[in-house]
Amino acid sequence: MAHFDKAFPFTNKWMDQRLGVNTLQKVLSTEYWIPKNINFLWAMGMVLAATFGLLVVSGIFLLMYYIPDTGKAFDAVNYTIMSQVGYGWLWRHIHGVGASVVFLIIYIHMFTGIYYGSYKKGRELIWLSGMLLFVSFSAEAFSGYMLPWGQMSYWAGMVITNLFSLGSLELNGIVEWIRGDYVPGQAFLGRFFMLHVLLMPLLIMALIVLHFGTLRLPHVNNQDGEEIDFEESAALWKAGRKKESKVIPFNPVFMSKDVFVLGIYFILFFYLVFYHFEFAMDPVNFDPADPLKTPAHIYPEWYFLWSYEILRPFSKDVGLIWFGFAQVIFMALPFLDRSPNVAPASRRRPFRCWFWILLVDMITLTIMGKLPPTDPTFAMIGKIAAITFIVLWLILPFITKIEKLVGGKK
Numbered sequence: 001m002a003h004f005d006k007a008f009p010f011t012n013k014w015m016d017q018r019l020g021v022n023t024l025q026k027v028l029s030t031e032y033w034i035p036k037n038i039n040f041l042w043a044m045g046m047v048l049a050a051t052f053g054l055l056v057v058s059g060i061f062l063l064m065y066y067i068p069d070t071g072k073a074f075d076a077v078n079y080t081i082m083s084q085v086g087y088g089w090l091w092r093h094i095h096g097v098g099a100s101v102v103f104l105i106i107y108i109h110m111f112t113g114i115y116y117g118s119y120k121k122g123r124e125l126i127w128l129s130g131m132l133l134f135v136s137f138s139a140e141a142f143s144g145y146m147l148p149w150g151q152m153s154y155w156a157g158m159v160i161t162n163l164f165s166l167g168s169l170e171l172n173g174i175v176e177w178i179r180g181d182y183v184p185g186q187a188f189l190g191r192f193f194m195l196h197v198l199l200m201p202l203l204i205m206a207l208i209v210l211h212f213g214t215l216r217l218p219h220v221n222n223q224d225g226e227e228i229d230f231e232e233s234a235a236l237w238k239a240g241r242k243k244e245s246k247v248i249p250f251n252p253v254f255m256s257k258d259v260f261v262l263g264i265y266f267i268l269f270f271y272l273v274f275y276h277f278e279f280a281m282d283p284v285n286f287d288p289a290d291p292l293k294t295p296a297h298i299y300p301e302w303y304f305l306w307s308y309e310i311l312r313p314f315s316k317d318v319g320l321i322w323f324g325f326a327q328v329i330f331m332a333l334p335f336l337d338r339s340p341n342v343a344p345a346s347r348r349r350p351f352r353c354w355f356w357i358l359l360v361d362m363i364t365l366t367i368m369g370k371l372p373p374t375d376p377t378f379a380m381i382g383k384i385a386a387i388t389f390i391v392l393w394l395i396l397p398f399i400t401k402i403e404k405l406v407g408g409k410k
């Protein structure tokens with residue numbers, strides 16, 4: 001920036017007098033202090049922001065040739081974009097792989113927050129805005145899945161919108177109101193197209209700004225759960241006593257670490273885009289939507305499987321109640337965890353066990369959710385995993401109340 005100031009002294013002064021750009025730059029970048037003791041997992045937020053950027057850019061290219069018409073959408077995607085438009089396949093692969101990988105990173109980012117207790121007192125709004133982002137990304141992914149108008153688009157759209165009839169209450173009017181018809185059709189595709197390309201991306205952008213805003217005052221947490229005096233440490237850094245300071249400025253020091261992690265991430269990301277994109281594309285969705293032919297096994301994309309498996313093993317109404325529970329319970333985490341200790345899970349007992357059981361349980365639910373429900377052994381494993389998930393959340397307030405903190409820095 002110093003070079004920029006020298007080269008364009010007038011521009012900088014002019015902008016600063018009108019927009020306070022220098023203050024803004026300090027608050028958001030050069031004097032935005034980040035703890036030294038954080039690991040690569042703290043780069044996941046930036047990885048998410050960058051992946052969202054890629055999704056927006058690739059989506060804009062796809063939008064140039066996509067046609068939201070039930071008679072034309074399938075060919076627009078699978079024929080025009082994939083084989084007639086120069087590099088259309090590349091934008092589609094980036095978009096498909098990005099949509100899948102973004103959820104993997106979101107889950108890593110969430111579980112990092114849970115492991116280090118980054119949702120606790122003072123940081124509740126970071127967590128809540130993050131959860132709103134999770135819900136919005138889910139709606140964005142679901143609405144995007146409808147657009148190729150393949151067999152899975154159609155039937156997953158049918159199954160998920162059916163949930164809004166609320167089981168035995170049979171509120172079919174709501175389902176028809178959402179679809180704009182008795183079954184998914186042109187009105188349905190038009191609505192989900194609008195949601196996917198306009199409303200949800202706008203909402204996500206607003207929520208990302210909110211999420212960043214909620215981070216500014218409480219500052220990011222660190223891997224030891226240490227309570228840092230940011231003012232004192234920042235003063236030490238500014239006085240040149242950098243070794244004694246416990247913080248570094250976001251720009252340029254922390255950002256250079258973020259950029260390094262981003263570089264590695266993009267190598268892996270583009271490896272998937274060029275060589276293994278098929279993992280992000282369901283083969284069943286390469287058949288055009290056919291309202292007269294129900295696929296033998298309807299399942300959502302991998303990132304929704306854990307909550308789908310909580311819906312499936314129970315009777316209709318009970319399953320729906322627990323499915324609703326699974327959708328909202330993560331939001332309540334800052335209020336269900338009754339322990340004031342901000343520390344990594346490894347030092348919090350018995351929370352440590354709770355964390356690892358939850359992680360393994362959600363992976364088990366994901367695997368079981370993909371298998372057809374016909375095998376009784378797998379159905380039983382799925383049911384046990386679903387019950388475990390519910391029990392884990394119900395006992396959380398009690399086990400955090402009797403928590404013991406062991407070892408570590410604090």
Ligand code: HEM
Nearest residue numbers: 042044045046048049110113118127130131133134220221
């Ligand atoms: C596109 C979505 C998201 C973006 C772009 C994003 C971005 C970020 C960034 C840049 C940070 C600071 C650095 C870091 O800790 O990684 C952060 C922190 C955080 N995010 Fe997100 N985030 C997103 C979604 C989520 C979700 C779904 C959650 C889960 C509820 C979440 C919860 C948190 C928490 C708790 C922190 C604080 C970490 C700490 O203090 O150590 N975020 N996020």
